[in-house]
Amino acid sequence: xxxxxxxxxxxxxxxxxxxxxxxxxxxxxxxxxxxxxxxxxxxxxxxxxxxxxxxxxxxxxxxxxxxxxxxxxxxxxxxxxxxxxxxxxxxxxxxxxxxxxxxxxxxxxxxxxxxxxxxxxxxxxxxxxxxxxxxxxxxxxxxxxxxxxxxxxxxxxxxxxxxxxxxxxxxxxxxxxxxxxxxxxxxxxxxxxxxxxxxxxx
Amino acid sequence: xxxxxxxxxxxxxxxxxxxxxxxxxxxxxxxxxxxxxxxxxxxxxxxxxxxxxxxxxxxxxxxxxxxxxxxxxxxxxxxxxxxxxxxxxx
Numbered sequence: 001x002x003x004x005x006x007x008x009x010x011x012x013x014x015x016x017x018x019x020x021x022x023x024x025x026x027x028x029x030x031x032x033x034x035x036x037x038x039x040x041x042x043x044x045x046x047x048x049x050x051x052x053x054x055x056x057x058x059x060x061x062x063x064x065x066x067x068x069x070x071x072x073x074x075x076x077x078x079x080x081x082x083x084x085x086x087x088x089x090x091x092x093x094x095x096x097x098x099x100x101x102x103x104x105x106x107x108x109x110x111x112x113x114x115x116x117x118x119x120x121x122x123x124x125x126x127x128x129x130x131x132x133x134x135x136x137x138x139x140x141x142x143x144x145x146x147x148x149x150x151x152x153x154x155x156x157x158x159x160x161x162x163x164x165x166x167x168x169x170x171x172x173x174x175x176x177x178x179x180x181x182x183x184x185x186x187x188x189x190x191x192x193x194x195x196x197x198x199x200x201x202x
Numbered sequence: 203x204x205x206x207x208x209x210x211x212x213x214x215x216x217x218x219x220x221x222x223x224x225x226x227x228x229x230x231x232x233x234x235x236x237x238x239x240x241x242x243x244x245x246x247x248x249x250x251x252x253x254x255x256x257x258x259x260x261x262x263x264x265x266x267x268x269x270x271x272x273x274x275x276x277x278x279x280x281x282x283x284x285x286x287x288x289x290x291x292x
Contacts, residue, residue, distance in 0.1 A: 029242070029249070030249065030251070031240075031242045031245070031247050031249035032247070032249075033247070033248075033249060033250050035250070042229075042230060042231065042260070043229070043230030043231055043259075046237075048237070048250045050249075050250065078235075078252060080233035080234065080235050080236060080237065080252070080257075081231045081232065081233050081234070082234050083231075084231065143245075143246075145244070145245070148244055151244045152242075152244045152245070160244070160245060162245045162246065162247065194247045194248065195247070196242070196244075196245040196247055
């Protein structure tokens with residue numbers, strides 16, 4: 001067998017057997033965030049959450065096989081108005097004491113398009129909020145930053161994976177004040193997720 | 203007393219209006235913190251933190267104006283001292 005035949009075979013074997021990397025989204029820098037917005041008559045309710053954790057399995061050679069789970073600590077949801085924050089966390093709205101986590105578990109990707117280090121896809125998975133789980137599909141953008149971990153965390157080599165997603169949900173689907181206050185707070189919640197996970201080199 | 207209440211009402215209206223205008227005339231709800239965005243140059247993510255800052259909104263104005271109106275209304279409960287009748291009696 002000639003060398004020119006062996007090289008493609010070795011490359012193929014490497015691609016087939018390359019193990020997916022596990023990316024940890026616990027962010028010591030506190031940059032990862034989820035932004036939410038609800039329309040309201042006087043002023044839209046804008047806030048964010050930064051208590052984000054989770055792991056995602058990503059294979060740069062096969063982004064379509066990406067799976068994982070992202071968890072947002074409900075307690076970390078913040079709005080600039082203290083009374084709105086109290087209501088948001090309270091038993092009538094999110095009830096963060098009883099339902100401390102908001103999660104999205106991605107099970108499969110569709111419409112996967114990869115261009116250089118960026119992949120766009122529709123992720124289907126289970127979104128859990130206020131104790132209610134619902135299967136939803138959200139458009140996501142994955143950016144694989146090879147060997148960039150040391151630029152963010154000195155003395156630690158590895159890769160970064162940035163995930164961005166913009167989508168909306170209906171609060172009534174998750175039993176949050178169903179049929180109530182529709183004239184005061186929109187039932188539609190716009191969500192925007194911007195997170196980066198790290199995969200240290202082994 | 204009548205005069206004091208009216209001056210107090212005027213001062214409340216002026217002070218709250220000046221405070222509201224000086225802090226950016228926020229036409230939304232009162233806020234006790236504001237979002238500060240910082241760009242993470244490696245990932246391109248805009249991180250969000252909150253900085254403590256009092257930003258009065260229209261609810262703040264409404265409460266202050268309501269209080270001033272109550273003081274102004276209360277001033278009508280006090281009658282002017284009837285100096286003329288006092289002089290006649292003397």
